Amino acid sequence: MQGNLFGVPLCATLPPGLAYADEVMTATEEAALIAQLEGVAVIPFRFQGWLGKRQTASFGWRYDFEDASFAQTEPIPGCLLPLRERAADFAGLATDALVQALVTRYDPGAGIGWHRDRPVFDHVVGISLEAPATLRLRRRAGTKFERAALPLARRSIYHLHGAARHEWEHSIVAMDRRRWSVTFRSLSPTAR
Numbered sequence: 001m002q003g004n005l006f007g008v009p010l011c012a013t014l015p016p017g018l019a020y021a022d023e024v025m026t027a028t029e030e031a032a033l034i035a036q037l038e039g040v041a042v043i044p045f046r047f048q049g050w051l052g053k054r055q056t057a058s059f060g061w062r063y064d065f066e067d068a069s070f071a072q073t074e075p076i077p078g079c080l081l082p083l084r085e086r087a088a089d090f091a092g093l094a095t096d097a098l099v100q101a102l103v104t105r106y107d108p109g110a111g112i113g114w115h116r117d118r119p120v121f122d123h124v125v126g127i128s129l130e131a132p133a134t135l136r137l138r139r140r141a142g143t144k145f146e147r148a149a150l151p152l153a154r155r156s157i158y159h160l161h162g163a164a165r166h167e168w169e170h171s172i173v174a175m176d177r178r179r180w181s182v183t184f185r186s187l188s189p190t191a192r
């Protein structure tokens with residue numbers, strides 16, 4: 001990929017369908033939420049026998065990467081409901097459209113590789129806690145990739161929909177500090 005003299009990607013504009021905002025909660029709210037999340041039973045993410053470095057817990061609906069099953073699971077816990085409301089407001093969705101909450105803990109050295117979220121889901125709204133991260137995006141353009149990157153501050157929120165959601169892949173660069181993310185998703189019209 002080409003860069004300019006400063007090593008900044010030439011194609012650095014964000015893809016359509018990616019929205020971002022800082023400070024979706026106060027530092028006090030963030031600390032209280034992290035304390036609650038520390039009590040959530042996260043388990044290492046598993047994919048085809050491979051153990052990921054990140055730990056996750058799903059609420060509402062659960063997609064199992066081991067056997068590709070998709071099923072309802074325990075309801076979204078009360079401590080996440082105020083955040084779900086803000087996520088829905090930010091994304092312009094009805095609160096109850098966000099039927100899944102995924103809690104992810106990235107320990108130092110953990111990231112997430114290139115992927116598109118499972119097609120059973122539609123809108124994706126992600127909140128970052130405790131440490132910043134970089135959300136990278138890429139889309140094949142001929143033999144190359146078009147690329148973009150979005151710094152995610154702690155306490156920030158992003159919404160992936162449209163092209164950014166369906167045509168681009170995303171990944172999170174591995175970090176050297178613990179980060180939590182809470183991801184709310186709606187179901188795809190075909191999965192409902």
Ligand SMILES: O=C(O)CCC(=O)C(=O)O
Pocket residue numbers: 102104112117126127170172181183
């Ligand atoms: O940590 C994040 O904000 C992104 C997580 C993600 O892409 C996913 O779980 O599908």
Ligand SMILES: [Fe+2]
Pocket residue numbers: 115116117170
């Ligand atoms: Fe994702």
